[in-house]
Amino acid sequence: MAVGIFDSGLGGLTVLDAVTKRLPDMPIAYLGDSAHAPYGVRDADDVYNLTCASVERLWAAGCDLVILACNTASAAALRRMQEAWVPQDKRVLGVFVPLIEALTERQWGDNSPPREVAVKHVALFATPATVASRAFQRELAFRAIGVDVEAQACGGVVDAIEDGDLILAEALVRSHVEALQRKMPTPEAAILGCTHYPLMEEAFRAALGPNVKVFSQADLVAESLADYLQRHPDLRGSGDCSVFLTTGDPRRVSDKATQFLRRQIAFDAA
Ligand code: DGL
Numbered sequence: 001m002a003v004g005i006f007d008s009g010l011g012g013l014t015v016l017d018a019v020t021k022r023l024p025d026m027p028i029a030y031l032g033d034s035a036h037a038p039y040g041v042r043d044a045d046d047v048y049n050l051t052c053a054s055v056e057r058l059w060a061a062g063c064d065l066v067i068l069a070c071n072t073a074s075a076a077a078l079r080r081m082q083e084a085w086v087p088q089d090k091r092v093l094g095v096f097v098p099l100i101e102a103l104t105e106r107q108w109g110d111n112s113p114p115r116e117v118a119v120k121h122v123a124l125f126a127t128p129a130t131v132a133s134r135a136f137q138r139e140l141a142f143r144a145i146g147v148d149v150e151a152q153a154c155g156g157v158v159d160a161i162e163d164g165d166l167i168l169a170e171a172l173v174r175s176h177v178e179a180l181q182r183k184m185p186t187p188e189a190a191i192l193g194c195t196h197y198p199l200m201e202e203a204f205r206a207a208l209g210p211n212v213k214v215f216s217q218a219d220l221v222a223e224s225l226a227d228y229l230q231r232h233p234d235l236r237g238s239g240d241c242s243v244f245l246t247t248g249d250p251r252r253v254s255d256k257a258t259q260f261l262r263r264q265i266a267f268d269a270a
Helices: 012-022 044-060 071-076 078-084 096-103 128-133 135-141 157-162 166-183 197-208 217-231 250-261
Strands: 003-007 028-032 065-068 091-093 121-126 148-153 189-192 213-216 243-246
Touching: 003 012, 003 044, 012 028, 012 217, 012 250, 028 044, 044 065, 044 071, 044 078, 044 128, 065 217, 071 078, 071 096, 071 121, 071 128, 071 135, 078 091, 096 135, 096 189, 096 213, 096 217, 121 128, 121 166, 121 197, 128 135, 128 148, 135 148, 148 166, 157 166, 157 197, 166 197, 189 197, 197 213, 213 217, 243 250
Parallel strands: 003 028, 003 065, 028 243, 065 091, 121 148, 121 189, 189 213
Antiparallel strands: none
């Protein structure tokens, strides 16, 4: 049994880490498409084609269920994949819904009509492609009314993280938060809508100040995956050991992953 976790690069490791803590015995096949990161500046067709190729690789690694631990792929490609591409015996899930359910105080799968919720002013930090897709606002509108969302496209942050330049990433986070605050001075909540951003969570929190509740995806996705697998045990694929695959340079990616997760991670070529 193995579950697949996909990201354009290293960001999905934040989800992998949370899933490993929540489901310690679950083998995971991770694929980071570092050769093509960042996805956030690509158009929707490009993101779709790259994501399908990576998901196919994870099926070949023995997965029947793949989590797109990438908001950009979840926003720009997931719906199209689910509608016309995913075979009947496989599943591909995204990372948006658990986050929006937490923000709107809903239980998993509560499909009741949209209603008023406690937060009224929400800052969304995401990649340019995720912001352009408006997928977050669409999913939110199914569940909540009267929520004002201000989205900030955080250009450059994913590149800086992938390059391991955390000083640049921090400076960019500060300037993106300032840009957001010029449009929405006092958000009540902030969504880190890119799986790379938890690696910069301290910087986001420091720039936003103590009065903003920060929602980040990893634990929410891990919890909803555990719940999903309990309801669909047949989707634990046939793979029986964890693997880390990259389309980039395995040595370089292993070094960065080890630095971010503070434990030894060895990637192989995809
Ligand atoms: N971690 C991906 C996300 O959640 C980063 C996308 C990118 O490669 O720009 O959107």
